[in-house]
Amino acid sequence: MDNKALYFVFFFVFSVRGDNKVPVVKLNDGKEIPGFGFGTWLGFGKRAWTDNPSDDAVQKSVEWAIDAGYRHIDTAYIYFIEDQVGRAIENKIKQGVVKREDLFVTSKLWNTFHAKEAVVPAIKDSLKKLKLDYLDLYLIHWPVAQHANESLADIDYLETWQGMIEALNQGLTRSIGLSNFNEKQIERVISNSNVKPAALQVEINLNLQQPSLLSYCKNQQIAVVGYTPFGALFPHRAPADAPPPRVDDAALVEIAHKHKKTVPQIVLRYIMDLGVIPIPKSLTKSRIEENFQVFDFSLTDQERATLRTFDKSYRIIPVKNWIESPYYPFEK
Ligand SMILES: NC(=O)C1=CN([C@@H]2O[C@H](COP(=O)(O)OP(=O)(O)OC[C@H]3O[C@@H](n4cnc5c(N)ncnc54)[C@H](OP(=O)(O)O)[C@@H]3O)[C@@H](O)[C@H]2O)C=CC1
Numbered sequence: 122m123d124n125k126a127l128y129f130v131f132f133f134v135f136s137v138r139g140d141n142k143v144p145v146v147k148l149n150d151g152k153e154i155p156g157f158g159f160g161t162w163l164g165f166g167k168r169a170w171t172d173n174p175s176d177d178a179v180q181k182s183v184e185w186a187i188d189a190g191y192r193h194i195d196t197a198y199i200y201f202i203e204d205q206v207g208r209a210i211e212n213k214i215k216q217g218v219v220k221r222e223d224l225f226v227t228s229k230l231w232n233t234f235h236a237k238e239a240v241v242p243a244i245k246d247s248l249k250k251l252k253l254d255y256l257d258l259y260l261i262h263w264p265v266a267q268h269a270n271e272s273l274a275d276i277d278y279l280e281t282w283q284g285m286i287e288a289l290n291q292g293l294t295r296s297i298g299l300s301n302f303n304e305k306q307i308e309r310v311i312s313n314s315n316v317k318p319a320a321l322q323v324e325i326n327l328n329l330q331q332p333s334l335l336s337y338c339k340n341q342q343i344a345v346v347g348y349t350p351f352g353a354l355f356p357h358r359a360p361a362d363a364p365p366p367r368v369d370d371a372a373l374v375e376i377a378h379k380h381k382k383t384v385p386q387i388v389l390r391y392i393m394d395l396g397v398i399p400i401p402k403s404l405t406k407s408r409i410e411e412n413f414q415v416f417d418f419s420l421t422d423q424e425r426a427t428l429r430t431f432d433k434s435y436r437i438i439p440v441k442n443w444i445e446s447p448y449y450p451f452e453k
């Protein structure tokens with residue numbers, strides 16, 4: 122092999138290694154979760170699977186994500202795209218890009234399956250669509266229960282948690298956890314059960330940094346996965362009343378220039394620095410790759426202090442139509 126060929130082999134090995142520096146987070150049940158993941162929600166009102174069964178946008182995005190190095194994929198029954206995620210995973214396994222055990226797949230129990238006996242059939246339905254034998258993590262999506270017609274149901278999430286434990290005991294998922302639960306609700310689950318939630322998935326972005334919930338979870342050794350990491354950063358996603366910053370904010374642009382990174386990369390790095398596992402979603406190949414290049418630089422204390430000032434406790438996903446539920450988790 123001549124010098125030029127050797128250089129290319131050297132460059133390839135190190136650039137692949139560079140992509141592979143995703144931190145690994147230990148869960149309180151002894152399992153491990155990759156400290157960075159990929160989101161698959163299309164947005165409110167978009168039900169690709171039912172609206173347009175031939176749509177494969179999410180499938181493509183998951184395939185690009187796996188090619189780019191993501192190994193942790195976040196999905197849910199209610200996204201109506203688990204079948205697309207399943208096809209993407211199947212393809213990447215068939216192509217020899219990954220093995221099942223290289224991947225960490227999360228799905229979530231929807232509100233209409235909160236009765237204890239509904240949980241195991243619900244996870245089996247998700248597994249079927251995902252073409253998997255087991256999930257790595259299964260979450261109660263919300264503490265709020267609903268009937269099939271979407272009216273509110275009065276099922277205590279403690280009952281639902283017993284169904285989750287049954288799914289765990291049957292080996293249908295490696296770990297179980299919660300999403301959109303507040304501190305008191307998590308505490309109630311812990312003190313009424315022998316199985317502690319391994320993870321909590323909640324909204325975390327510049328506008329909603331949740332320091333007190335994060336410190337509670339750290340003390341309880343509950344891993345925090347942060348959804349909607351870009352919050353109101355992109356104007357098309359920002360509700361009219363959302364506080365700054367937007368992606369062109371001068372302070373953010375200055376930090377990004379200093380590190381030769383983009384503003385979305387700065388935001389993702391900061392969320393990881395908060396001890397949170399971000400799960401950015403994108404359907405765009407270049408953005409999927411861009412969002413994953415966040416393991417080769419560090420923010421300074423001063424930059425982190427600037428980013429902290431954007432916390433306005435502003436929630437982008439309050440789902441106010443469930444406010445009358447006795448289990449509604451957020452401040453009313
Ligand atoms: N547990 C829960 O209740 C919830 C969980 N989630 C999970 O969290 C994931 C992430 O949250 P989500 O609400 O999707 O929002 P995100 O914060 O991930 O933002 C997604 C939006 O940002 C755009 N985008 C992504 N990267 C870039 C970039 N580098 N430059 C410019 N634009 C970019 C995407 O555009 P495009 O796709 O066009 O590229 C899309 O419009 C979800 O997909 C889902 O898996 C989300 C909400 C609630």
Ligand SMILES: O=C1CO[C@H](CO)[C@@H](O)[C@@H]1O
Binds near residue numbers: 164165166199440
């Ligand atoms: O994950 C989420 C996105 O989809 C759901 C509804 O369609 C939300 O309620 C939820 O928080």
